[in-house]
Amino acid sequence: MQKTMTIQEVAKLAGVSVATVSRVMNGSPLVKSKTREKVLSVIDKFEYEPNLLGRDLRRSETMKVLVLTPNLDRSIFADIVRGIEARGQEAGYYVLVCPTSNAMEREQELFRMVKNRLVDGVIVFSSSLSGEELSALGQRYNIVQCCEVKEASHTCNVSIDDEKAAYEATCYLINEGHRSIGLIGGLPELHSTQLRLSGYRRALEQYQLPYADERILFGEGHHEDGARLAQALLKLPEPPTAIFCLSDLLAVGCVNAVRQLGRSIPEELSVIGFDNTREATMALPALTTVHQPKYDLGYSAMDQLIHNMTNTEKRYENVMLAHELLERESTRGGLVKADHPTGSAQG
Amino acid sequence: MQKTMTIQEVAKLAGVSVATVSRVMNGSPLVKSKTREKVLSVIDKFEYEPNLLGRDLRRSETMKVLVLTPNLDRSIFADIVRGIEARGQEAGYYVLVCPTSNAMEREQELFRMVKNRLVDGVIVFSSSLSGEELSALGQRYNIVQCCEVKEASHTCNVSIDDEKAAYEATCYLINEGHRSIGLIGGLPELHSTQLRLSGYRRALEQYQLPYADERILFGEGHHEDGARLAQALLKLPEPPTAIFCLSDLLAVGCVNAVRQLGRSIPEELSVIGFDNTREATMALPALTTVHQPKYDLGYSAMDQLIHNMTNTEKRYENVMLAHELLERESTRGGLVKADHPTGSAQG
DNA sequence: TTGTATGCGTTATCAT
């Protein structure tokens, strides 16, 4: 907007060269304290603020990272971003969040920020790009995939083991005595959806339980979808006695719909969610769910990114963090079959 | 990260000057189509991407705006940002969302992005700065306050009329026959909280109903607070027959707590929310609530900002958009007393 | 310890 002070003017006012002012600004040790004070006094007398575009251009580094998220209204992303921010602040990075609205076009447009050197790297939660595209981009730019991970040779990936988590959740229901378990998922094209579905199937197979297509329903992931699909499931000739929802948001809709039908949870139907987001405790009854270490996921993602932004030898690891089955009131309490540390019930 | 192609190299490869390449990049009409094609072919053969830091520095304009939000997990902000984005894209602006965690320190740090010329303007949802501070900043930088507005002479402000909306919601309950109405709010220091409280009081006064301190409770705004405070309200010697929650999130907690106590809504207690966020329909029963035109709020905020970023004569208006009382199942259906267009029930 | 001078990549002014 308006003309602001530059380093030159500060230099003139302080009676030194721009180099000296620059040194003061960057905390260089090789400037006499007398001089430093003189410069500093001018700086805060005139409230000089450096134009960081100049610095960024010169250093060809912006100390900014982009976070690409499908939407802003999923609380799971909010928690992950907290982790990203925490690690980012430690290293002095700005974290910029931009929603893509799940539109490939928009995502590519936003991705141009990294191509155009406006940011030093990017963390993407759920890309609409293919693994090949991501991999190609990863060879030139610093990319980390978080949560929703596509096979790509040149990106860092941070997530939980979705397949295993879903397997364990299903086993838990089976061990509770359920023999007919419905599944409600979000977008079926998501990799995480497929992984969780695989885990579900593996559990059924292991216990020699039949897999039935009509018990597997997908929507877009809103709670309204959960409600709609739950109603459909209960209208089946042989309705399931338990429903595994692939997100807590779906599970809330599911729980509400079931209760509106006059069935009680968990007495007449068990429901299990996924993510352990805020919605899990907003549901009545509170949801048994698979906890994702959201903060740690974000922290770790940013950590990987920082490594690759600051080192020449890149690392393309596949980090998997531990999840945890959390037992609450939407399933009948009982034993938990699990080969990993299992969360305790709450409330 | 790695060395990329510059405009000079493109010029050399195309056998023209950098000026010509620049003209092509910016769609200048005064370049022969033959030349243009030659340049363009080099550009997409080598996938040249301009370093926008150079351009931004030169133009001293970044085409980016910052959105400061307390958190990322309030769906109301997600909807507002959609409006901001829509208007932003029309004018070619990038919209960068940054959470402040409600920390003044962090907000100031993020605000330095505008001081440091990294963005052209800022929209803030709920500032931790005082009106004076905002006003002072507004004289040098482009600021618009959205939703949560503090008195400031040099900022644009966009919101609904919180006082009037709360007044109408309270009148609605009174007209439904309620004489004892509790109120559950979020942070009491928020201006919007105080405005809504005023509207509530004005309605009581107008109907000559007593105002009782013990029926007014505040928390931090989480749904857990809603639950806790609702329980407290129902333990009162003379419990209210209706509760006005200052956000849908609080209302969800309230509704759940009430139902866990075995009371039915709306038969034994009416509950009304505020905002008409996703949570309003996640509650069971769905919430009667005050609808905020979230998308329009964002769109208008960005519109104001763009005006001030592109014109030398600044405008500091106080825009108030129309709200709407939405009747759903958490209050007993009936007449709606309202001197404005009232929403119809849904579902 | 400080200053001079060059370059970061781009746009835009002024010639031609």
Next chain:
DNA sequence: ATGATAACGCATACAA
């Protein structure tokens, strides 16, 4: 219609 060249604001190699 195109090309040289001077900024934009800052950091840094080098000289002093």
